[in-house]
Amino acid sequence: MALRxxxxxxxxxxxxxxxxxxxxxxxxxxxxxxxxxxRLRMERDNEILDPGYMVGGSEVSAQKQCxxxxxxxxxxxxxxxxxxxYYVTRLEHTDPTHIAxxxxxGLVWSKGxxxxxxADVKFSYERMKGTDWSGYFDALDHVEVTGDRxxxxxxxxxxxxxxxxxxxxxxGAVLCEKAVTEAGGKFTTDFPATCGPYLYEAVPGQRxxxxxxxxxxxxxxxAESVVVQIVGEEKAANLAFEAGExxxxxxxxxxxxxxxxxxxxGSEITIAGELRYMWMGMNTEHPKLQDLxxxxxxxxxxxxxxxxxGAYSNTTSKSFGIICPGLxxxxxxxxxxxxxxxKARALLAEAGVSGLELTLKTLNAQDRLLTAQIIQANLxxxxxxxxxxxxxxxxxxxxxxxxxxxxxxxxxxxxxxxYTTPDPYEATQWFVSDQVGVWNWERWKNEEFDKLxxxxxxxxxxxxxxxxxxxxxxxxxxxxxxxxxxHEPTAYVHRKGVTISTAPSGELDYRRFEIA
Amino acid sequence: xFFYLIKRIGLSVAVIGLVVLMSFAxxxxxxxxxxxxxxxxxxxxxxxxxxxxxxxLDEPVWxxxxxxxxxxxxxxxxxxxxxxxxxxxIIGENIGFTLALGAAGxxxxxxxxxxxxxxxxxxxxxxxxxxxxxxxxxxxxxPSFVIAIWSLLLxxxxxxxxxxxxxxxxxxxxxQLAHLILPAFALGLGWVGYLSRMVRASLLxxxxxxxxxxxNAFGLRPGRVIFGYALRVAILPTITLIGLGFGGLISSTVxxxxxxxxxxxxxxxYDMVSARNFPVVQGAVLVxxxxxxxxxxxxxxxxxxxxxxxxxxx
Numbered sequence: 001m002a003l004r005x006x007x008x009x010x011x012x013x014x015x016x017x018x019x020x021x022x023x024x025x026x027x028x029x030x031x032x033x034x035x036x037x038x039r040l041r042m043e044r045d046n047e048i049l050d051p052g053y054m055v056g057g058s059e060v061s062a063q064k065q066c067x068x069x070x071x072x073x074x075x076x077x078x079x080x081x082x083x084x085x086y087y088v089t090r091l092e093h094t095d096p097t098h099i100a101x102x103x104x105x106g107l108v109w110s111k112g113x114x115x116x117x118x119a120d121v122k123f124s125y126e127r128m129k130g131t132d133w134s135g136y137f138d139a140l141d142h143v144e145v146t147g148d149r150x151x152x153x154x155x156x157x158x159x160x161x162x163x164x165x166x167x168x169x170x171x172g173a174v175l176c177e178k179a180v181t182e183a184g185g186k187f188t189t190d191f192p193a194t195c196g197p198y199l200y201e202a203v204p205g206q207r208x209x210x211x212x213x214x215x216x217x218x219x220x221x222x223a224e225s226v227v228v229q230i231v232g233e234e235k236a237a238n239l240a241f242e243a244g245e246x247x248x249x250x251x252x253x254x255x256x257x258x259x260x261x262x263x264x265x266g267s268e269i270t271i272a273g274e275l276r277y278m279w280m281g282m283n284t285e286h287p288k289l290q291d292l293x294x295x296x297x298x299x300x301x302x303x304x305x306x307x308x309x310g311a312y313s314n315t316t317s318k319s320f321g322i323i324c325p326g327l328x329x330x331x332x333x334x335x336x337x338x339x340x341x342x343k344a345r346a347l348l349a350e351a352g353v354s355g356l357e358l359t360l361k362t363l364n365a366q367d368r369l370l371t372a373q374i375i376q377a378n379l380x381x382x383x384x385x386x387x388x389x390x391x392x393x394x395x396x397x398x399x400x401x402x403x404x405x406x407x408x409x410x411x412x413x414x415x416x417x418x419y420t421t422p423d424p425y426e427a428t429q430w431f432v433s434d435q436v437g438v439w440n441w442e443r444w445k446n447e448e449f450d451k452l453x454x455x456x457x458x459x460x461x462x463x464x465x466x467x468x469x470x471x472x473x474x475x476x477x478x479x480x481x482x483x484x485x486x487h488e489p490t491a492y493v494h495r496k497g498v499t500i501s502t503a504p505s506g507e508l509d510y511r512r513f514e515i516a
Numbered sequence: 517x518f519f520y521l522i523k524r525i526g527l528s529v530a531v532i533g534l535v536v537l538m539s540f541a542x543x544x545x546x547x548x549x550x551x552x553x554x555x556x557x558x559x560x561x562x563x564x565x566x567x568x569x570x571x572x573l574d575e576p577v578w579x580x581x582x583x584x585x586x587x588x589x590x591x592x593x594x595x596x597x598x599x600x601x602x603x604x605x606i607i608g609e610n611i612g613f614t615l616a617l618g619a620a621g622x623x624x625x626x627x628x629x630x631x632x633x634x635x636x637x638x639x640x641x642x643x644x645x646x647x648x649x650x651x652x653x654x655x656x657x658x659p660s661f662v663i664a665i666w667s668l669l670l671x672x673x674x675x676x677x678x679x680x681x682x683x684x685x686x687x688x689x690x691x692q693l694a695h696l697i698l699p700a701f702a703l704g705l706g707w708v709g710y711l712s713r714m715v716r717a718s719l720l721x722x723x724x725x726x727x728x729x730x731x732n733a734f735g736l737r738p739g740r741v742i743f744g745y746a747l748r749v750a751i752l753p754t755i756t757l758i759g760l761g762f763g764g765l766i767s768s769t770v771x772x773x774x775x776x777x778x779x780x781x782x783x784x785x786y787d788m789v790s791a792r793n794f795p796v797v798q799g800a801v802l803v804x805x806x807x808x809x810x811x812x813x814x815x816x817x818x819x820x821x822x823x824x825x826x827x828x829x830x
Contacts, residue, residue: 044787047596048598188601189601204609205609205777206686232777232790233777237681239673239680239681240672240680243681244667245680245682246681293698
């Protein structure tokens with residue numbers, strides 16, 4: 001008999017191995033057991049949920065699930081507008097400086113803080129004027145409370161994008177006055193009180209859980225619960241999606257290109273928005289670049305199509321200005337330059353410049369370096385020698401700032417990318433005369449531009465606003481200080497059957513997801 | 517032994533003092549205003565002022581250092597710039613994951629590497645020895661992050677046997693163990709090679725000693741000669757390697773924690789450097805260094821306890 005030949009040791013080894021074999025599927029099963037509900041990704045912990053002091057990004061997503069908002073983004077056919085949320089029965093401009101609102105009935109704060117009132121709206125918006133995000137509320141004068149659930153937002157000046165920019169973003173979250181006051185006036189990693197379909201629980205360093213709110217009487221979201229895993233590296237998140245552990249994750253330009261040609265099985269791609277604009281800037285006060293003809297020569301020498309193909313795998317839109325796709329005032333073409341090396345050489349000859357040597361500074365990131373190298377090759381072809389200088393964040397963001405010393409005087413060319421909000425005014429504000437030495441590193445001033453900036457904010461007529469912003473970009477281009485490059489998209493890959501909802505700036509709104 | 521202990525602890529304290537100084541210098545060596553660097557380019561003037569005051573950045577540098585060092589001595593590593601949570605609490609939430617990963621990574625490497633080394637030493641130049649040699653050099657030569665990515669692609673993405681990301685459901689031990697397998701495998705594989713080569717070399721050296729020949733001549737069983745006499749001496753350099761290795765693993769878990777999206781000190785450090793959250797960076801660097809020094813000290817003490825010659829050497 002075989003058993004008679006089995007020693008104690010071989011018996012123990014055999015049973016251990018058998019036990020391990022039994023355990024392995026169980027371990028895997030346990031690992032898969034956590035996949036119920038919607039599984040998403042965020043880059044880091046939500047450190048400050050308070051809309052007044054938040055960093056942004058996933059914190060806005062959390063606010064949208066747990067706090068009332070008066071307005072939300074409405075994106076149709078690539079156009080961005082707003083609509084009232086479930087939380088209000090009325091939200092409308094009664095005149096250019098007054099916005100009337102009425103809260104819906106039956107809205108209740110968690111933890112026994114009672115109904116959501118117009119006084120909470122007043123508290124929430126007026127407190128924002130003293131916070132890190134006060135810039136969004138510059139136009140707010142005060143909020144008049146006219147009843148328990150009714151009130152009027154009073155602006156100190158006509159500000160057309162107030163609802164779209166201020167109220168639809170995380171800054172527009174309504175807080176419970178009593179709960180926030182009891183919490184000491186501000187909060188960080190937990191909401192003092194919530195009113196939304198989900199309650200929020202965070203496991204620091206690991207995940208944020210959104211579980212059903214038992215007090216919520218409003219429309220039920222498609223996903224009963226949402227687990228948002230912290231995955232710092234985008235590439236790791238992409239692999240996790242391919243491994244079936246995430247239902248949706250954001251993807252960068254190279255992954256977008258790869259997934260477009262060979263998408264993971266059962267997946268779809270959604271472009272959230274393209275609210276980033278990148279350009280190559282030139283310091284108009286630098287002795288080497290003071291001559292407009294030299295700057296125009298550089299504009300003509302750069303082949304932007306090559307950059308988009310070479311550095312961004314054709315996944316980004318070509319830029320023709322600072323106003324991003326989907327926004328009022330987006331340009332369809334440049335007016336004063338196009339890729340023309342012959343013209344560039346002629347302009348340099350006209351300027352009497354030869355053997356020009358310039359330094360191009362960029363953030364030390366792969367796509368930016370590739371962009372810089374293509375520009376370097378383009379300019380070399382017209383006789384300009386460019387030294388590419390990659391710099392780290394801390395140094396980069398101070399290069400053109402006067403308050404950081406005299407470094408701006410040596411700044412020649414740089415590659416810059418800004419994020420913006422879904423209204424054209426935000427992108428234009430960085431280039432008015434007051435911004436020279438702050439964010440206008442190109443250092444030009446134009447009275448017409450400054451006037452148009454003020455006009456654009458106050459103008460309510462859409463056609464007139466559009467004309468204003470188109471003209472502002474013409475002025476920028478005519479300075480010769482800009483080579484428009486691209487608008488990088490915020491893209492998501494997700495399971496088929498899951499329709500995602502995002503803000504134009506990319507923040508996910510889980511409650512508005514649809515699941516087939 | 518007592519004096520040896522005092523001397524080694526004194527040395528360790530001096531190293532930690534140096535690390536405190538370097539952690540402090542971190543914030544000031546980076547070009548630009550520390551507050552602007554920490555808070556980002558669009559932080560308001562009020563926020564920058566609040567941060568400057570909170571971090572004592574308006575004080576002379578020597579005074580800032582004294583405040584920092586004094587706080588470290590009392591166990592106060594400061595507060596997270598953004599969330600205002602105590603740094604010690606944040607580190608406390610992460611340190612367990614790193615220790616578990618380090619222990620699992622090195623643990624399986626010890627379990628496999630030492631027997632492999634013994635087997636190779638017992639039959640030098642045999643096919644098994646050659647196979648072990650090739651395997652060992654192979655695992656040492658391939659960077660751990662490559663192993664991590666390949667194992668993730670194979671076992672998580674293609675076969676879907678094991679989870680790809682995270683540390684598992686809190687309170688669910690099987691789930692947490694399942695999430696530990698791939699990162700521990702990637703972290704420990706190189707150490708299998710190191711340990712087996714080290715044990716093989718030491719054992720071969722010891723096997724040629726007179727007292728082992730004498731034991732063989734007395735007719736003792738090979739198992740008793742190897743495990744009873746030879747390995748006890750041959751293991752000493754391996755213990756030092758394990759001590760250094762565990763300390764090193766603690767600071768090198770960063771790649772496994774980043775690739776497998778696990779919480780831990782390495783990932784915390786990586787994230788906080790990216791976010792320029794310097795109080796947390798300083799705290800994590802200090803704790804990581806402290807752990808490294810502790811493990812090296814422990815291995816030195818074990819060696820000294822086993823080998824009196826080492827005690828006298830210092």
